[in-house]
Amino acid sequence: MSAVLSMRNVGVSFRTADAAQPAPAVDGVSLDIHRGEIFGIVGESGSGKSTLANAVMGLLPPNALVSGSIRVNDREVVGLSDDALRSMRGDEVSMIFQDPTASLDPTWPVGDQIAETIRAHYPVNARDAKARAIALMGEVGIADAAARYGDVPHRFSGGQRQRIVIAAALANNPQLLVADEPTTALDVTIQAQVLQLIDRLRRDHGTTVLLITHDLGVVSMVSDRVGVMYGGRLLETAATRELFANPSHPYTRALLAANPAGAPRGTRLPVIPAAWNIESLREAELLRAAAGAVND
Amino acid sequence: MTELLRVEHLRKSYATALPWGRKPPPALNDVSVVVERGKTLGLVGESGSGKSTLGRCILGLTRPDSGAVIFDGVEVQALSGRALAAFRRRVQPVFQDPFGSLDPRWPVGRSVRESLDCFGIGTPADRERRVLDLFDRVGLNPALAGRLPTHLSGGQRQRVGIAAALASEPELIIADEPVSALDMSVQAQILNLLMDLQQDLGVASIFITHDLGVVEHVSDNIAVMYRGSIVEMGETEAVMNHPQHDYTRTLLAAIPRPR
Numbered sequence: 001m002s003a004v005l006s007m008r009n010v011g012v013s014f015r016t017a018d019a020a021q022p023a024p025a026v027d028g029v030s031l032d033i034h035r036g037e038i039f040g041i042v043g044e045s046g047s048g049k050s051t052l053a054n055a056v057m058g059l060l061p062p063n064a065l066v067s068g069s070i071r072v073n074d075r076e077v078v079g080l081s082d083d084a085l086r087s088m089r090g091d092e093v094s095m096i097f098q099d100p101t102a103s104l105d106p107t108w109p110v111g112d113q114i115a116e117t118i119r120a121h122y123p124v125n126a127r128d129a130k131a132r133a134i135a136l137m138g139e140v141g142i143a144d145a146a147a148r149y150g151d152v153p154h155r156f157s158g159g160q161r162q163r164i165v166i167a168a169a170l171a172n173n174p175q176l177l178v179a180d181e182p183t184t185a186l187d188v189t190i191q192a193q194v195l196q197l198i199d200r201l202r203r204d205h206g207t208t209v210l211l212i213t214h215d216l217g218v219v220s221m222v223s224d225r226v227g228v229m230y231g232g233r234l235l236e237t238a239a240t241r242e243l244f245a246n247p248s249h250p251y252t253r254a255l256l257a258a259n260p261a262g263a264p265r266g267t268r269l270p271v272i273p274a275a276w277n278i279e280s281l282r283e284a285e286l287l288r289a290a291a292g293a294v295n296d
Numbered sequence: 297m298t299e300l301l302r303v304e305h306l307r308k309s310y311a312t313a314l315p316w317g318r319k320p321p322p323a324l325n326d327v328s329v330v331v332e333r334g335k336t337l338g339l340v341g342e343s344g345s346g347k348s349t350l351g352r353c354i355l356g357l358t359r360p361d362s363g364a365v366i367f368d369g370v371e372v373q374a375l376s377g378r379a380l381a382a383f384r385r386r387v388q389p390v391f392q393d394p395f396g397s398l399d400p401r402w403p404v405g406r407s408v409r410e411s412l413d414c415f416g417i418g419t420p421a422d423r424e425r426r427v428l429d430l431f432d433r434v435g436l437n438p439a440l441a442g443r444l445p446t447h448l449s450g451g452q453r454q455r456v457g458i459a460a461a462l463a464s465e466p467e468l469i470i471a472d473e474p475v476s477a478l479d480m481s482v483q484a485q486i487l488n489l490l491m492d493l494q495q496d497l498g499v500a501s502i503f504i505t506h507d508l509g510v511v512e513h514v515s516d517n518i519a520v521m522y523r524g525s526i527v528e529m530g531e532t533e534a535v536m537n538h539p540q541h542d543y544t545r546t547l548l549a550a551i552p553r554p555r
Contacts, residue, residue, distance in 0.1 A: 188506065260514075261510075261551065
């Protein structure tokens with residue numbers, strides 16, 4: 001089975017004005033994700049999970065230094081020109097974000113925004129693009145899609161907006177969907193529906209999904225395999241059931257133990273040891289930043 | 297167990313103009329709850345369920361349309377002047393984002409001290425020491441008191457928020473999503489701190505959250521809110537293990553839990 005997404009020793013660091021040796025945000029990540037698979041990456045803030053997702057999409061800012069290799073369908077993404085990246089995004093690979101409102105133009109009918117994604121990549125006439133957009137809206141569960149084609153985003157609920165963003169992301173049948181915290185802004189009942197939708201769409205279309213989240217429960221619901229990130233490194237990858245049953249890395253064990261949902265009521269929750277405490281990592285960063293501010 | 301807070305038939309609608317004279321659905325629709333001394337009531341619901349409005353009505357930050365909030369036998373809405381200040385001293389909030397409640401230009405120690413100054417607690421010289429004690433109490437290095445909020449991590453800022461709430465030695469803390477913005481490892485530390493405070497100081501609390509896993513862990517009793525009403529209320533074990541209302545069952549089924 002060939003990998004849709006293949007990463008080899010991927011590193012990302014950000015050049016800053018003051019630091020000669022920038023600290024890597026992503027460090028030596030290697031990973032293969034296969035066709036039709038949902039691969040979840042969990043990590044706390046600052047673990048590098050979103051930076052990794054943005055590296056796959058070629059969305060990092062100009063001061064980012066990317067090393068290693070990221071191949072999507074056997075095509076190298078690292079070092080690809082802006083034009084080539086733009087034609088790849090929304091076509092072969094798509095991305096959805098936490099806040100669907102920020103991904104949609106507030107003044108534009110949502111249907112036209114989906115149709116635009118199609119016409120940006122294929123020479124389809126307006127009528128066909130509209131028909132396809134309506135079909136997509138129906139597929140992601142917008143009731144009475146044809147009638148709602150012309151509505152602007154604020155006429156939809158948060159969950160419906162995320163469905164519309166998913167419709168736009170899937171408009172050109174991408175091989176790979178990168179979803180960065182796609183349900184974090186949603187209520188739990190809506191979150192469950194959107195996760196079920198992502199699961200159904202990958203079954204129907206064979207889409208490969210890279211799911212980025214901080215929520216252990218979310219990855220356990222839909223992922224086939226899970227990778228745990230901390231401090232820019234991928235500490236452990238395992239089949240989802242295996243990871244939750246027998247976590248092999250001490251950080252993973254500590255993270256699972258810190259989840260109140262599993263612990264007996266009123267008991268003290270085990271605290272992550274200092275070596276794996278995200279706060280101590282951030283404390284070091286803050287001190288560096290404060291030192292930098294004094295030097296300026 | 298003695299009763300500390302009683303909320304009776306609270307109603308609140310936000311006045312928004314809808315076309316054709318339609319009325320917006322009420323944020324609170326005949327809500328009644330009781331909190332006993334030293335106990336934690338978990339208030340759980342999705343966005344728009346009215347849980348934060350209820351918290352704000354109890355704090356006196358939002359005026360209900362009708363109904364009563366009775367704290368320690370006294371109707372809160374009738375309070376003014378000194379009596380109101382005394383009430384505020386006994387009931388303190390902790391919010392989701394302490395960044396929003398801390399002045400960005402003030403060292404965080406000054407924000408904690410402001411509460412002591414405001415309620416006239418201790419002598420001015422004494423207050424300096426109390427601030428450092430409070431930092432110690434919430435697990436913060438007192439050396440951090442001179443730092444600006446931007447130079448603290450999210451978990452540290454939430455500890456400052458809790459220290460500021462504790463400064464006036466309240467009997468009731470209304471915590472509105474106090475751990476929702478925090479990473480899992482930090483969330484565990486803050487939950488431990490809140491449980492310790494309840495045990496050591498006997499503070500009662502209302503813990504408002506959308507996260508059933510969190511609320512189950514810290515609460516003695518749970519009230520489930522849906523569209524402005526409390527649809528189910530009872531002891532934590534009973535609500536979690538034998539939910540009576542359909543909405544509670546839906547909510548429990550939707551929690552993503554590692555299997």
